[in-house]
Structure formats: structure tokens, C-alpha cells
Amino acid sequence: MEKPQPRSFAQALGAxxxxxxxxxxxxxxxxxxxxEREGDIQAFTALQLxxxxxxxxxxxxxxxxxxxxxxxDGMPIGVKDVIETADMPTQMGSPLFExxxxxxxxASVHALREAGAIIVGKTVTTEFAxxxxxxxxxxxxxxxxxxxxxxxxxxxxxxxxxxxxxxxQVVGSIIRPAxxxxxxxxxxxxxxxxxxxxxxxxxxxxxxxxxxxxxxAWQMAIEIVMRAGGDPGHPGLIGPPVAPDAQKPFAxxxxxxxxxxVATSSARAALDETLESLRRAGVTIITRRDSKAVxxxxxxxxxxxxxxxxxxxxxxxxxxxxxxxxxVTKLSKGMVDRLQEAEAMSVEDYRARIVxxxxxRALFAAVSAEAAACITLSAPDVAPVGIESTGNPIxxxxxxxxxxxxxxxxxxxxxxxxxGMQLIGYRNEDAALFSAASFVQxxxxxxxxx
Numbered sequence: 001m002e003k004p005q006p007r008s009f010a011q012a013l014g015a016x017x018x019x020x021x022x023x024x025x026x027x028x029x030x031x032x033x034x035x036e037r038e039g040d041i042q043a044f045t046a047l048q049l050x051x052x053x054x055x056x057x058x059x060x061x062x063x064x065x066x067x068x069x070x071x072x073d074g075m076p077i078g079v080k081d082v083i084e085t086a087d088m089p090t091q092m093g094s095p096l097f098e099x100x101x102x103x104x105x106x107a108s109v110h111a112l113r114e115a116g117a118i119i120v121g122k123t124v125t126t127e128f129a130x131x132x133x134x135x136x137x138x139x140x141x142x143x144x145x146x147x148x149x150x151x152x153x154x155x156x157x158x159x160x161x162x163x164x165x166x167x168x169q170v171v172g173s174i175i176r177p178a179x180x181x182x183x184x185x186x187x188x189x190x191x192x193x194x195x196x197x198x199x200x201x202x203x204x205x206x207x208x209x210x211x212x213x214x215x216x217a218w219q220m221a222i223e224i225v226m227r228a229g230g231d232p233g234h235p236g237l238i239g240p241p242v243a244p245d246a247q248k249p250f251a252x253x254x255x256x257x258x259x260x261x262v263a264t265s266s267a268r269a270a271l272d273e274t275l276e277s278l279r280r281a282g283v284t285i286i287t288r289r290d291s292k293a294v295x296x297x298x299x300x301x302x303x304x305x306x307x308x309x310x311x312x313x314x315x316x317x318x319x320x321x322x323x324x325x326x327x328v329t330k331l332s333k334g335m336v337d338r339l340q341e342a343e344a345m346s347v348e349d350y351r352a353r354i355v356x357x358x359x360x361r362a363l364f365a366a367v368s369a370e371a372a373a374c375i376t377l378s379a380p381d382v383a384p385v386g387i388e389s390t391g392n393p394i395x396x397x398x399x400x401x402x403x404x405x406x407x408x409x410x411x412x413x414x415x416x417x418x419x420g421m422q423l424i425g426y427r428n429e430d431a432a433l434f435s436a437a438s439f440v441q442x443x444x445x446x447x448x449x450x
Contacts, residue, residue: 003416004139006183006212007033009075009163010219010243016063016074023059023074027052027118030076033161034120040142042135043152043161045081046088047121052076055118062116070223071242073116077220078123078156078165080149083207084197085109085122092199093127093134093149095330096323106197108166108207111227112220120162123152126390129168129200132332133390138180140417144383147177148390153210154181158418164211164220168200171308172396174208175408179378179420180391182410185210186217189428190403191234193224202315203354204308204400214409214441218243218434239431246438249372251284253294255424257376258302259394264381266449267419270412271377273447274421278375281443286371293370297363304360304401305394307353310341314350317342357401364402368426373436378408378420395422405430407437412447 007030015021031049038044059074068074084090084106091097109119124134126149136151138144139159146155150173153165158181167174169187178185186208193207200207211217221237230236254275260268275285288295320339323331367374377395384391399406404427408420423440425433 004159004182006157007160007163008212008216009072010213010215013071016068019064023063023118024053024056026074027056027076030120030161033159037139037159037161041137041139041155041159043123043156044078044121045091045124045152048087048119051087052118052120059116059118069114069116071219072112072223075117075164075220076120076162077112077117078121078153078162079109079119080129080153080165080167081122081125082129082168082199083109083166085119088122090122090199092129093125093132096327102197104197107194107228108224109197111224114227115223117223123150123156123165125149126151127332127335129170129173130338131334131390133387135387137387138383140182141383143385145180145387145390147180147383149173150177150210151390154178154183154185157181157183157210157212164209164216166207167210168198168205168207169396169400170200170202170205170312171400172393174210175378175396175399175406175420175422176391176393178210178408179418180383182418183210183212184214184217184410185408185420186221187399187406188221188237188430189405191231192237192405192430193221193230194228194236195231196228202312204311204403206400214434214438215243235428237430238428239434244431244435244438246442247435248281248439249283249436251286251371252278252436253286253291253367253371253374255294255301255374255376255398256288256298257395257398258305259377259380259392262380262392262394263377266414267377267381270414270419270447270449271421274411274444275375277444278440283443291367291370293363293366297367300360300363301398303356305397307356308397308401310345311350311353311357313338313341314345361402364404365426373433374424376422376424378422382414382417382419399424403427405433407433409437409441411441411444412449414449
């Protein structure tokens, strides 16, 4: 199988402006990849190729006239199938919603269309963006999972079917599949991108993007926010209209999270090489042995996965109780078990857990005085064999519980399979995280572990 190659839209902008390339030709290349690989990868639940071609023709005309609507005018994008679209069903990975369509675009999809982006199709999600996988396979090895729950977006971007995809994350649903599929994954600060029309209601949920490059990721996100803002009551993603320039972080805190206990020796070796490359580039790496604030945070981070699962269970009580009433046979055992866990909790139990979450968030904020961002792995290893599971979210859940921005960069390969390195920033300082990530990408380059 030919090595997958993500397809950057940002890198084609100069050719569009000069007339050397067009959005229609760019889309046709994406469709060629879909025709060749979708039968094996199964990244999509629905495709609108004729509409996409018409939109690409309109975009091409705007570029020829020197009047593109934005820097993503003509960008081929997929939409995770928990996010509403007017022209395609929103089925949420569940038989309960087979063929269901709201008849309206979500806030982010409407904003993308306003910016001239091309909505190519809906991408596979796990059941209700949770745990039961869909049929999607990893583009690097069809026997392996693409991760989840943003499975289809990660796989489609990873092999060049799309330049970007919308995803959501409440545990590890952007960072982990992006790591497994060799693309950039961006989970913004809590509330950073408007979730209106996204069936992902929980208090840690964020809408984010999976993209070929850092530039593509930022441009997608900022174009949405300029037209739709963030979640109500939140300022939305804050930053410049183009990807921020690289800036060397004065220090990075290496988080020895619970995931290190299950990380493979190869993943640890890739992480060690990354940290050593950064030290050679003049970046100070702080650990728990250097900082009481980092040590206190790391001790608390051992609670993040069970705490998140308990919070999610309570917050899933509705609508799962209505789904059970409708047809329990169309729910997975995992969803039924989650409802039972929620019904065994009291509202006082839930309140205690969100108080503890606030305490851990305060511990993280204290680290900002000592480090520009934090760094760790995105996953314990490359994508595991089998598609019955989406992999271990232990590294990705930290940023979700903290409500802060996270980026995974495709900096390493192990035996030819991708593994991401994760940078975690501070609330509403997403642009600073991109600046640090751009520097890290340049300083580290690529790391290959046999």
C-alpha cells in the first residue's frame, strides 16, 4: 500500500493566486483519492461530490477574478457525523438516527460555507462520539484502528481525501485519531469554536479540526470563529487572521502523565528524542523534579480519566434516558451501561466531581508562570491492531478535563506508522500554543524509530 500523504490547502494558495492551479483541480485530486481508497478506508457516511464540484467551480472563478472569500475558499472539508448539515443526514453513528436529517447547517458548517470552503461529505463517528467504533480503517495499515471518535475525519485527511475535517473531543476524540493517522489535530480552548448544531453536549466537549498542516488547522478554525464565534458566553478562538509565526517557548513542562505507565518503549524513545532535540534548540524542559507546581499537577492528573468518565456519565443521563425509551435494542451495551452509571449517581456526586475538576484546572494554571506550554505524547503507541477499539485515550484526556487548547503534531514514526507529540497550552491562549508548536515542529523535524 502506498504511503498516505496529507494534502495541504494552505500550501496551494500561491498557485491559486497565480493561476498555476485551481480549486477545481485540487478537488479533483481529492476525489481521485476518494475513488481509489474509500472502498478500503470507509471514512465517509455520505458524499456530495456533484455539489462539491459545483462549489469548486464557483471558487475557481472567484480566485480567477482575484476575489476569494477567504484563505480557505475552495478547501475540501469533511464534517464529523455528529455535526448537522442541511444537505446530508446526521446519523451520529447510531441506528436510532439512520437517515435522520435536521434540514439545517450547524454554526460551524454554515461559517465554512460562507468562507467558500467545500463540504465534501460526512465522516464516520463512533456511536454518539463515544466508544463503539464505526467501520473506518487506518490509512497507514488497514488492520489498525484510525482512533476515535473523529475516525473518518482523521483517516480522510491522513490519506489526502480532504485537507481538513471537523471533529469533536470530550475525552480524546481529536488528539488520538490525529496521532494515529499522521495529521495535525487541534482541540481549542473550551468554547473556542461554536458548537451550535453539534450533538455533543457535555461540559468538556469542544469542536475542533483535523488538518494536513498547522497552517490549515489554524485557518479552518479562525475562519469559522470570525463568522460564528465561540460557544455562547465564551470569547471564541482569539488570534490573528493567519497562522501565528513560530516563537521559541522560554520553557516547556514535560508532563509525566499516567499514560507513561502504559507507553511502549518505542513511544518513550520517540518522546526522549523530541525532548533532546528541543534542548539542543535552546528550550528549557521543566519536569516534576524541577517544579513543585508541575509535581502537584501531575499527581492530580492521575484522576483525569476516571473523573472525566464520571462527569460524562452524569451529563449523558439525558438524552440517553429518552433513547432507551425509544428503542434500547439500537443502543450499544456501552451506552446502556453509561446510563446505568448515571442513574446510580446523585446530583451531589456530580457537583463534587466538577468542584474537583475546577481544583485541577487551578493547579494547571499555576504552571503557566514556569512554562509557555506543556509537552507529552499524544498516545501510548501507534494505532493498535483491530478496529473493535479506538485505542487508549489516557494522554489526550488531560487537556479535555482542563478545558485548555491542545495540538498534536505528526513528528514521529515507529515502524513506519505515525505517532504524534502533544503540546498543551493555557485557556484562551490558543495562538501562543500555535506559535510554540510551529517552533517545535521546526526544531524537531521528523523522528523515525524502527
